Amino acid sequence: MAEPQPANVTEGADPPDVIPANAEDRKAAAAMSSLDTRGDADASAPKKEVDLKALNEAMKSLGVDQESKKKPAAAAAAKKEEPKKLMKVDAADVALLADQLDISKPKATDLLRAHDANAVKAMTAWVTAAV
Template sequence: MAEEPQPPNVQEGADAPDVLPANAEDRKAAQAMSSLDTKGDEDAAPKKEIDLKALNDAMKNLGVGQESKASTAAAKKEDAPKKLVKVDQADVTLLVDQLDMSKAKATELLRAHDADAVKAMTAWVTAAV
């Protein structure tokens, strides 16, 4: 293949020139992301703290911070140890028949409401509305 002639200011193997984003939010996000790439022989703890701050700033500028707060709360709720609740099979059958759901879902609903069929059914109906 024939190579195309390069302009005189282009060097082989050089990085592409940095292009500044158009709006201020994009510039802030780019600056935060570039600060993650900085290298140095500083103490590990302050660098990690700076990296986390830069990452959080970049995430906020991208609009991801709001979702991550909600997902963090959900993750904490899921990580909490589930207490063992003995569920009566008659209650499971009642929920399956009356609320038209699977046995697994009915069992999960009863466990979430301390095996109280009335609380579970009330929660299911009010959540559906």
Template sequence: MAEPQPSNIQEGASDPPPPAGSAEDRKAAAALSSLDANDDAGEKKDVDNKALGEAMKNLSVEDKEVVPAKKEEKKAIKVDPADVTLLVSELELPKPKVLELLRQHDGDAVQAMKAWVTASA
């Protein structure tokens, strides 16, 4: 014969998460846990919309400390088609990679080749 269970234990429920660090985190956790509460009476749940909104706003996939890197502005550099052909044949790179390499080195094929060989070594 099974022993009676306390009324606050739900079937399939896991251990409660450890308490959150800050007061704001605790409020957010309380708001989210109130959504998960099992209401057998069928009454409308009383949800703190402000706390729920704050909790949802604070959810983030990215780390808050990470600052997005600024994209470098692409300079309008005129690239000689002969240089592109030379680098494609000699370095055996695809044309888009060669164009990028030449733009990084202001269209100078010699500097681009030196940089590629140095980086590859």
């Protein structure tokens, strides 16, 4: 059989929330709880501004900065925008590197392009990297 419950307990009710100790934690908790509830139509505009301000302060206290997230993406986009310079390499140089270094022709072509189509620079770089 079930035990009788006190009169002040209602079935399905959530237990009371624990109030944070300091003001900063209370602000963060208020911001997080406001995210859980959907905004009412009667007071949504001013409440959103206050909630966003509290949320931004909470995020700053956690060490999350929105501007720092954008900077690496902007740097990566700038790198992608730089076009690769097309360089014509001599077929004899490609054959020489492929034969002497025992690498494939596409790899020899990339090696030459990385070293301004200079076979001596490319071969020297390959040998020093292998050692």
